[in-house]
Amino acid sequence: MEREKILGNLRAELAMGNHIIGVSTGTGITAKYAKQGGADFILMLNSGRFRQMGRSSLAGFLPFCNSNDMVMDFASREIIPLVKDIPIIFGLNASDPTKNMDDYIIEIKDRGFSGINNYPTVGLIDGKFSEALEDEGNSYLLEVEAIRIAHNRDMFTVAFVFNEIQATQMIEAGADVICVHLGLTEGGLLGAKKVFSLEAAKIRADNIFKICNELKPGIVKMIYGGPVKTPIDVQYMYSNNEDLMGYIGGSSFERIPSEKSITNITKAFKVTGKLDEDDLMVKMLDGVTKHYDYVEFVKEYIAQNYMNEISFSDLAKVAHVSRSYLSSLFKKSVGCSFQEYIVRFRMDRAIEILDRDKIQLSELAYLVGYQDYAQFSKMFKKVKGFSPKQYKSNINTKT
Template sequence: MSREQILDELRSQLELGNHIIGVATGAGITAKYAKQGGADFLLMLNSGKFRQMGRSSLAGILPFCNSNDMVMDFASREIIPLVRDIPIIFGLNATDPTKDMETYISEIKNKGFSGINNYPTVGLIDGQFGEALGEEGNGYLLEVEAIRIAHEKDLFTIAFVFDEIQAAQMIEAGADIICAHLGLTEGGLLGAKKVFSLEAAKAKADKIFNTCNALKPDLIKLVYGGPVKTPIDVQYMYSNNQNLMGYIGGSAFERIPSEKSITNITKAFKVSGTLDEDDFMVKMLDGITKHYDYVEFVKEYVAQNYMNEILFADLAKVAHVSRSYLSSLFTKKVGCSFQTYLVQFRMDKAAEILHRDHIQLSELAPLVGYQDYAQFSKMFKKYKGFSPKQYKSNINTKT
């Protein structure tokens, strides 16, 4: 598909009130069903192939293989012959010293790709290593130059940017889509562990999109990665950012759903019909969960993040309801306030750890979300009737 055809189709979608969806993949099966589900374009990224190998997206920027050769191989053999009438975008490593970009981008076009995207990107690399890359001439400007070359060759271009300066550079180079890259996708078993809140993601995207509007108001603006990994997350971003026109996802479309579905179906076969009544999928099949259960969301979040700082106001923002409404709903359903529930959960976890693990008491508090041991000890005694030291001593006496 030509650049103009792609742009016309995307603008038609936006005029109809639809959002633009791009799916980054490394497998034909994902490409096939993403198209069937209504994806507007497909990105062929090396991280997609690594995800199919059971590795995290981070593998895409590590020196395991030549990224461009990997993408050219699997995409030209597995994807282009399989899916038709949808733009297929080549994830180009523009800092590859083994490729002449003018020649290579022409080869990409001749192979049947509709455009390029700057991935893997050095924008993900900061600190001393990032500085060293820039000093050696292997910085982000090489990616800007690749977008410029592709634009001149009338290829469709999608630019991952990490700040306002990069957005301005990519717009000047002729990028057709500016995508605010929010970092490696969180969630699931292989996701990035660093917490980057939806509110912080929104603020970052706002700055980038304000620059876009100042320089080229009609530019298509999308987001990718970070904490935005579910339809609810994306809806939050749409509701709080009038400039956002769509979403690009990789892990969100193939890794995280695969982890959940394969794990759940394997468990279901393993138990031979004896299904866990608390399993979310069972509840859905039984018709119990007719709408989004905010209280269950809060309880599940506590269960997964009790060792970290948890702000109830943040949970209300993510659930897109008012803090007072969520607080009232939680207290009514659980029988106590959120703060009481959280402390009780943490103390139960601390007791469980003391029963299970040989651990120094000084190491226990941070494991359940307390940086101050004195405060932790005070709360433990309040809820368990003994100090942590006494509680551990009682366990040792019994054993």
């Protein structure tokens, strides 16, 4: 599809009050149904392919294969022949020393791609490795230059940026979309563990979009990754940033839904009932008191997250009350402190698991939120009056 036609379609969507959606994938079935669901363009990124192999998006940055060759191979064979009348964007590794970018971008266009996106991007790399890349000449400016070349070839361009300086560089290079990359997508079994909050993501996007509005007000402004992984998260970003025009997702559209659905359907054949984390997330983002009282919120949060580390201070922040007030309210209602409640809850849960399953005690500790078995055993004995080993032996004797 021609660049002007793509931009015309995007402007028409925005004029109707819709948001722009881009879907990153490594498989034809996702591309096919993303189009059917209303996606505005499809990105072919090497990480999408690795996700289909059961690897995380981070695999796209490791020396497993040549990124450009991988994308060209699967996208040319599986995506372009299958999905028609929607822009297919090539995820270009601009620092590839085996390619002449001028010639390669012409080849990309000739093979049927509507445009390019700078991925994998060195913008996700920091520290000493980033410094070493800079010293070798493999800087973000190579990605800026690739966007410039593609723009001059009248191709549609989607630029991942990480700060205001990069946004400025990409706008000057002619990028059609400035997408604030918030880091590898959080959530799911394979998601990046170190992420920042939705509020921090909003602030970063605000700062970058401010520069966009100064330099080129009409440019399409989007976000990608980080803590933004569900429609609820995206709605939070839309509600708190009037400049945001759309969202690009990869793991959010194919990895996390697949993980959840496959895991849940498998569990459904073994156990009954399940909790939906999004129910709690809706209430947390929408305001705790609109749905139920503070104490019920804390109890429900513990019920869904007892196996993880839980910060009472964080729960107070989410509820928009002081820690001391929430603590006083909780103790008055429940009859014990938050810390006592969560320990008892975990020990009760441990008893349920021991009664139901044959399991190693070290594994049991991990399942109820304890990395250290000695600490788990100590708390178990304190609450129940006997050790986990004694309780398990008693079960074995009865059976």
